Amino acid sequence: MNIPAPTIARLCQLFQLLKRFEREGISRISSTGLGVEMGVGAHNVRKDINYLGEVGEGSAGYDVIKLKQRIAGSLDLAQRKKICIVGLGNLGAALLEHHTGAGIYEVAAGFDASINRLETIQTAVPVFPAYDITDVVKNRNIELALIAVPAQATQEAADRLIAGGIRGIINFAQIVIKPSRPGVIVRNVDLDSELLVVSAMLADREGRRSEVGSQQYK
Amino acid sequence: MNIPAPTIARLCQLFQLLKRFEREGISRISSTGLGVEMGVGAHNVRKDINYLGEVGEGSAGYDVIKLKQRIAGSLDLAQRKKICIVGLGNLGAALLEHHTGAGIYEVAAGFDASINRLETIQTAVPVFPAYDITDVVKNRNIELALIAVPAQATQEAADRLIAGGIRGIINFAQIVIKPSRPGVIVRNVDLDSELLVVSAMLADREGRRSEVGSQQYK
């Protein structure tokens, strides 16, 4: 309980990395090695792992499988979760396929407001009209949702999902969802904003801003 | 120079929000109003804006247009940037369309390793084989790239982009890119990890972890 959010994010990244090591047959790895692979310092890796209690073996680094299981156990990552995708436009449809084979999640449903879209889409995932969101989420015990609808439809989609008992949402629209029930975790992944952020960081780091205003940074 | 990264991210979000206000005909807004819309405190909004120097007018909140222009000027967000997309699978192809109409960026090229894919894809964006990445990026002055290729092909794609002079990369694969030249900004947007993070936060916040190990959090 109460692991800092950045640590949680890095532990998830670490979890994925350990799965790769397992596939590649690497069975033991040091914090330094992990740090290189994750792009963070070895200190940071050890500190993060330390939130889970002791795992390493004194001198010989971490056992890949044990560490992976420890993270999965602590963060409830062991069993597949059911997810759904709301909005089956270009992005939503791509997500539908993208995640099917991943192994971490089962895509249990797709939703779209357009009946026409539901009839023409080619997919093995069962799809439903948007007005069924609440019922389907409830009846199939879907835990997580990806929302890939136009900005102005996002809040309503979220409300329906939450009414059905959804526990977490990843939102691809450039609008902030106001959860109608507390405890729902929302993460925003706005592609346009990501591009802006990269541009802005370049401008800031290089001091290449245009001189529209007169004020300087303090 | 030297604006904190979280502030840069929020300023970009703010920039998008102001564009929406402009479309909706809202011309003036207070820090409180902005905070509600962005899901952060009014203090935070003022502090962020303050990095740009003075903008507000003492008593009456911020002028939407002026504030937007100030952000654009300081963060070099005013003119469209050229971007490209590497990897035209489900996700890459969706991104190709997703961004075409956004207005912030011009999608100047797409790349894929499969010639067959290049011949069959339907798009108005010019597409090229992967081995042309370096030349096309250089000749067309493309500044930013989205990488949506399989994990094992990611580093090579990045190397080619960087050789062509790319300045920023958004990476959709679950692998950390090691830039072959300093100064390139890389942001990772791994969809699987995002889902894991949401799961993990739920587990952590609710103390619902399974008792695989014996240790507790400290």
Place this chain on the structure above:
DNA sequence: TACTGTGAAAATCTTCACAGCT
């Protein structure tokens, strides 16, 4: 010897409180 685990220091980021402007 090579590595982890962890308290403490440092850096970063957020929140507060209130002076100052319109």
Place this chain on the structure above:
DNA sequence: AGCTGTGAAGATTTTCACAGTA
């Protein structure tokens, strides 16, 4: 009166340094 701008306090996160262990 209502709102911004900002130094200072507070909280959080990262980095460090080194004791402890196999």
